[in-house]
Amino acid sequence: CGENGAGKSTLVKIISGVYPYGTYEGELFFRGEPLRLTGTRDSEAKGISIIHQELALVPQLTVAENIFLGGEPAAWGVIRQEAMNAAARRLLERVGLDVPPTVLVGSLGVGQRQMVEIAKALRRDVSLLILDEPTSALNETEVERLMETLRELRRRGVSCIYISHKLDELFEITDRITVLRDGQVVGTARTADLDEDRIIAMMVGRPQSGRYPPKTRRPGPVRMRVRNWSVKHPENPERYVVRDVSFEVRSGEILGIAGLMGSGRTELVQSLFGEYGVEVSGEIEIDGQPCRFRSSRDAIAMGVGLVVEDRRNGGLITMHSVASNVTLPSLPKVSRGPVINRGLELASAAQLVEELSIKVPGLEAAVETLSGGNQQKVSIAKWLMTRPRILMLDEPTRGIDVGTKYQIYEIMDRLAADGMAIVMVSSELPEILGMSDRILVMHEGTVAGILDADEADAEAVMALATMGARSTAAAKNL
Structure with missing residues (x-):
């Protein structure tokens, strides 16, 4: 976590290959080996998947077509539509989204589109899942479904990097928290050893005296x-x-x-x-x-x-x-x-x-x-x-x-x-x-x-x- 502009999104773009090796200084290591990505396809092939804060879906395509975009099941050059829809339906059930796989993404609400993005990430054999503000458009029920999905992934050995401004989510789902400020790591600690005031002080560089400013206004006519x-x-x-x-x-x-x-x-x-x-x-x-x-x-x-x-x-x-x-x-x-x-x-x-x-x-x-x-x-x-x-x-x-x-x-x-x-x-x-x-x-x-x-x-x-x-x-x- 960290304030806007702290470098969180830039960092995960490096980890996921959006910014390839050679455009930054330093080294990445994945499973003990140097990681020098040439692009996002390279990162996906290695089991790294990212869900960006700004959704990357095609409104004119169906839910199933978005989930399998670039990796459609096919035989002899022809997409196996029924197989793709059936696989998409299983992924939608996994994230708790009750919509037909044949419906156009453009007809869905923002929260539903976010769940489609998550299902899209889970179709691959993921070993590291990066989520950048995944709940910014979700309601409470959808957030809880996402949390349960992440718990299940953790039980299966999948690692997650979870970026959020919602501190209650960090305390609910994370094992450790790293705070960035001005492009640098301020500190990393076990979640159990932190509280909200400490995290906020690390994020902004000063203690937070109150969440809301004192009211100076007086309602008129x-x-x-x-x-x-x-x-x-x-x-x-x-x-x-x-x-x-x-x-x-x-x-x-x-x-x-x-x-x-x-x-x-x-x-x-x-x-x-x-x-x-x-x-x-x-x-x-x-x-x-x-x-x-x-x-x-x-x-x-x-x-x-x-x-x-x-x-x-x-x-x-x-x-x-x-x-x-x-x-x-x-x-x-x-x-x-x-x-x-x-x-x-x-x-x-x-x-x-x-x-x-x-x-x-x-x-x-x-x-x-x-x-x-x-x-x-x-x-x-x-x-x-x-x-x-x-x-x-x-x-x-x-x-x-x-x-x-x-x-x-x-x-x-x-x-x-x-x-x-x-x-x-x-x-x-x-x-x-x-x-x-x-x-x-x-x-x-x-x-x-x-x-x-x-x-x-x-x-x-x-x-x-x-x-x-x-x-x-x-x-x-x-």
């Missing part, structure tokens, strides 16, 4: 009011993904939205932003003014921003520069007619890069070269450039180390203290409890209840998330 908001599934108009949702968020307030996967949290914020659903009903008021967003362009014009859940596929153009990503939703501000003023674009981006302490080699550097935490800061900077009155953040700290998480929490608190209304969707209960002024809990597309932060605890939130409005203890229902 209602900034956004939503009434009777309902959204039908774009591919199944018979089904509501959001149904009769009503809430309000105040200036200077952080409203947390909690709920289990599939409860409609992401669909709610995306539809409010004008980017989800073909049949939407209900009312929105911003500062008392009724409005309806037909697209994100309308939302931006009314001072609304949305930091999406999947920054690489929906929030950023990763092959473009930091500057162009930051200014993308605000091109009229940095343009003269149809021509972008490069000097103004760079100056505007530089101001936000400094304000959010984003570590970049240069404003012209491609976003894909940044660590995950700095990519997320760029995603936030992009919306701050629009000067929003309301900022919605969907999983703002997913896949980010504890040090960068704290920095993003400080940014959120500062923005709220300056009067911005913030809506935060999160799957992490401690984050919801630690950062929210009020908590809206969703269950099967509806509002199960709304809790004030000072009367909320993990048990009350989970009861509402799992049982819906039937559990009303400590909840202020609408």
Whole structure:
């Protein structure tokens, strides 16, 4: 483990042959012998398999075709489709994923795709399995299935290198923990000899006084009011993904939205932003003014921003520069007619890069070269450039180390203290409890209840998330 940019992903890319021998200094030894890989095929042939943080699946192919891509069972040059599907089905059962092997990967959710990636790695005769943030998109049930799979692999003698920012997972599954900081090993110790505070201090180079910054904000008047908001599934108009949702968020307030996967949290914020659903009903008021967003362009014009859940596929153009990503939703501000003023674009981006302490080699550097935490800061900077009155953040700290998480929490608190209304969707209960002024809990597309932060605890939130409005203890229902 280690902060974003500590060198974890670079190290495992060396071990798995993504960076071949000769592109780095030093030696690798595998089973007592020097390991000088020429590429990923070489590492796979030696029994080394890696599951990257960013999934490498082909959406247009089936689950089975993705699992066996490059190693399809064939006879006389013809793929044995039935045999491949049957083998894929056995691997899916092994990781606990109940989907047909013939379904297209593009139709699966992020969590399901992660399990397909794991099944893909297990089809080979693996002796060393490397997992880079494998649970960043999984729900609790899927995480437990993964943990059981890893325990079984350990019983069979398979070694695992497990990278995660979720310290509770490290304590559950690992035997030893190595901490990296600034590209160097800070230390390695038996997991039983460590605790969370010690690991955090090793990661950030200083003791962690608290997981969440003290709240400096004071909620003011209602900034956004939503009434009777309902959204039908774009591919199944018979089904509501959001149904009769009503809430309000105040200036200077952080409203947390909690709920289990599939409860409609992401669909709610995306539809409010004008980017989800073909049949939407209900009312929105911003500062008392009724409005309806037909697209994100309308939302931006009314001072609304949305930091999406999947920054690489929906929030950023990763092959473009930091500057162009930051200014993308605000091109009229940095343009003269149809021509972008490069000097103004760079100056505007530089101001936000400094304000959010984003570590970049240069404003012209491609976003894909940044660590995950700095990519997320760029995603936030992009919306701050629009000067929003309301900022919605969907999983703002997913896949980010504890040090960068704290920095993003400080940014959120500062923005709220300056009067911005913030809506935060999160799957992490401690984050919801630690950062929210009020908590809206969703269950099967509806509002199960709304809790004030000072009367909320993990048990009350989970009861509402799992049982819906039937559990009303400590909840202020609408």
